[in-house]
Amino acid sequence: xxxxxxxxxxxxxxxxxxxxxxxxxxxxxxxxxxxxxxxxxxxxxxxxxxxxxxxxxxxxxxxxxxxxxxxxxxxxxxxxxxxxxxxxxxxxxxxxxxxxxxxxxxxxxxxxxxxxxxxxxxxxxxxxxxxxxxxxxxxxxxxxxxxxxxxxxxxxxxxxxxxxxxxxxxxxxxxxxxxxxxxxxxxxxxxxxxxxxxxxxxxxxxxxxxxxxxxxxxxxxxxxxxxxxxxxxxxxxxxxxxxxxxxxxxxxxxxxxxxxxxxxxxxxxxxxxxxxxxxxxxxxxxxxxxxxxxxxxxxxxxxxxxxxxxxxxxxxxxxxxxxxxxxxxxxxxxxxxxxxxxxxxxxxxxxxxxxxxxxxxxxxxxxxxxxxxxxxxx
Amino acid sequence: xxxxxxxxxxxxxxxxxxxxxxxxxxxxxxxxxxxxxxxxxxxxxxxxxxxxxxxxxxxxxxxxxxxxxxxxxxxxxxxxxxxxxxxxxxxxxxxxxxxxxxxxxxxxxxxxxxxxxxxxxxxxxxxxxxxxxxxxxxxxxxxxxxxxxxx
Numbered sequence: 001x002x003x004x005x006x007x008x009x010x011x012x013x014x015x016x017x018x019x020x021x022x023x024x025x026x027x028x029x030x031x032x033x034x035x036x037x038x039x040x041x042x043x044x045x046x047x048x049x050x051x052x053x054x055x056x057x058x059x060x061x062x063x064x065x066x067x068x069x070x071x072x073x074x075x076x077x078x079x080x081x082x083x084x085x086x087x088x089x090x091x092x093x094x095x096x097x098x099x100x101x102x103x104x105x106x107x108x109x110x111x112x113x114x115x116x117x118x119x120x121x122x123x124x125x126x127x128x129x130x131x132x133x134x135x136x137x138x139x140x141x142x143x144x145x146x147x148x149x150x151x152x153x154x155x156x157x158x159x160x161x162x163x164x165x166x167x168x169x170x171x172x173x174x175x176x177x178x179x180x181x182x183x184x185x186x187x188x189x190x191x192x193x194x195x196x197x198x199x200x201x202x203x204x205x206x207x208x209x210x211x212x213x214x215x216x217x218x219x220x221x222x223x224x225x226x227x228x229x230x231x232x233x234x235x236x237x238x239x240x241x242x243x244x245x246x247x248x249x250x251x252x253x254x255x256x257x258x259x260x261x262x263x264x265x266x267x268x269x270x271x272x273x274x275x276x277x278x279x280x281x282x283x284x285x286x287x288x289x290x291x292x293x294x295x296x297x298x299x300x301x302x303x304x305x306x307x308x309x310x311x312x313x314x315x316x317x318x319x320x321x322x323x324x325x326x327x328x329x330x331x332x333x334x335x336x337x338x339x340x341x342x343x344x345x346x347x348x349x350x351x352x353x354x355x356x357x358x359x360x361x362x363x364x365x366x367x368x369x370x371x372x373x374x375x376x377x378x
Numbered sequence: 379x380x381x382x383x384x385x386x387x388x389x390x391x392x393x394x395x396x397x398x399x400x401x402x403x404x405x406x407x408x409x410x411x412x413x414x415x416x417x418x419x420x421x422x423x424x425x426x427x428x429x430x431x432x433x434x435x436x437x438x439x440x441x442x443x444x445x446x447x448x449x450x451x452x453x454x455x456x457x458x459x460x461x462x463x464x465x466x467x468x469x470x471x472x473x474x475x476x477x478x479x480x481x482x483x484x485x486x487x488x489x490x491x492x493x494x495x496x497x498x499x500x501x502x503x504x505x506x507x508x509x510x511x512x513x514x515x516x517x518x519x520x521x522x523x524x525x526x527x528x529x
Binding site for chain 1: 400401402403429430431432433435437438446448452455459479480481483484485488492506507508515516
């Protein structure tokens with residue numbers, strides 16, 4: 001018997017299974033939306049991943065060509081709905097820079113605080129959802145519970161919880177609510193106690209570490225070549241923080257650190273987002289007590305017409321670098337608008353880094369990539 | 379390199395290309411026959427070292443169709459916008475840059491899908507968002523009788 005087993009073990013190297021194709025999605029829960037991955041497998045080993053996108057393509061770029069500049073921001077928060085405010089701000093900054101107007105200091109402060117609150121809310125949702133992807137359901141409830149506080153702050157000031165539409169070209173739509181500063185400060189105090197709990201719950205967990213450490217490594221050179229930005233790119237050591245390199249709004253006034261990773265594996269991407277939450281809290285703390293008095297918006301013309309030419313604006317959303325490229329022919333509608341969305345470039349590295357990993361590791365990689373599908377499809 | 383040095387350097391090396399300072403970034407208009415060799419040089423020349431293609435898009439102008447490449451060098455921190463025009467609206471073809479910057483592979487798929495520009499030597503040119511029954515929606519002569527109601 002022992003001989004037979006030994007003979008069998010020595011021949012297992014030659015046993016081969018056929019490659020087969022599996023559709024992962026568009027309804028797979030770990031794709032966070034409607035993304036279809038056509039995965040070529042041999043047993044459990046991933047040989048090739050081909051992302052198929054476009055299930056919720058809504059033609060935002062085409063629609064903007066028939067809209068006026070104040071109308072365009074309202075479409076953009078449907079792209080990356082977790083970074084709605086940053087998307088709105090990107091278009092508004094692009095229009096303001098093209099018109100060469102300077103918004104009041106108060107607007108810059110409010111926008112930056114909203115940016116960082118939005119980033120926190122987005123990272124909270126990412127944290128809880130990717131915990132769920134990796135089998136830790138408890139995290140999901142904790143994350144959503146704490147995200148609620150931020151959404152309440154948003155709701156009180158601008159009436160919306162998800163698609164904010166708070167920023168308009170020239171300023172913000174209305175002034176902040178009288179309770180805003182008090183509530184944000186209360187949230188910071190509370191969240192500083194909660195954030196170490198997040199680490200206790202998942203980061204130190206041995207099962208979680210085994211599933212993420214060393215999995216799906218993306219080198220710095222590849223991150224640059226594939227255009228991977230945001231926390232995903234920074235985990236590989238690619239210094240790509242737009243807030244640092246091309247500061248906008250009130251970012252030149254605040255001190256913060258651009259966190260950079262070295263390993264580029266799933267655990268590093270995880271850790272980097274956790275560190276970024278601390279930095280966001282730190283930025284809000286510097287601004288919240290110093291919001292200057294003044295107007296909350298400039299008086300803009302009824303019909304905004306951009307001068308002829310091309311304008312590009314880069315903004316750091318929760319997922320990476322968002323670019324807005326406006327080609328204007330001097331009319332009230334843009335001639336062409338292109339949104340360079342961070343998710344689009346990030347997603348398409350997946351074939352490169354998921355090769356030769358198990359299919360369960362593909363889920364871990366996707367979880368730490370923080371994909372939002374409307375951001376990719378637009 | 380500063381923007382002026384960059385424009386100076388490139389217009390000396392490529393007399394056929396038209397370089398000028400744009401609103402934000404230096405811009406250069408490259409003949410489409412030169413495009414691939416020009417891009418390869420931008421990446422491999424250690425003084426230029428444009429390693430990060432942060433945006434690639436297409437624009438349909440009245441007389442030509444243009445592909446716009448926004449480039450950054452993470453080493454030298456300088457920027458360049460490269461433009462390549464093609465007049466042919468029926469067989470619109472340009473050379474791919476996906477062998478230079480892998481991120482271009484899927485940006486080119488998107489441009490093919492929405493603007494109908496084919497890319498030579500592209501590994502798998504396919505429609506990314508729409509199915510084959512659609513035309514090319516970002517072209518200005520695109521007309522959709524079913525989904526668009528003209529008032």
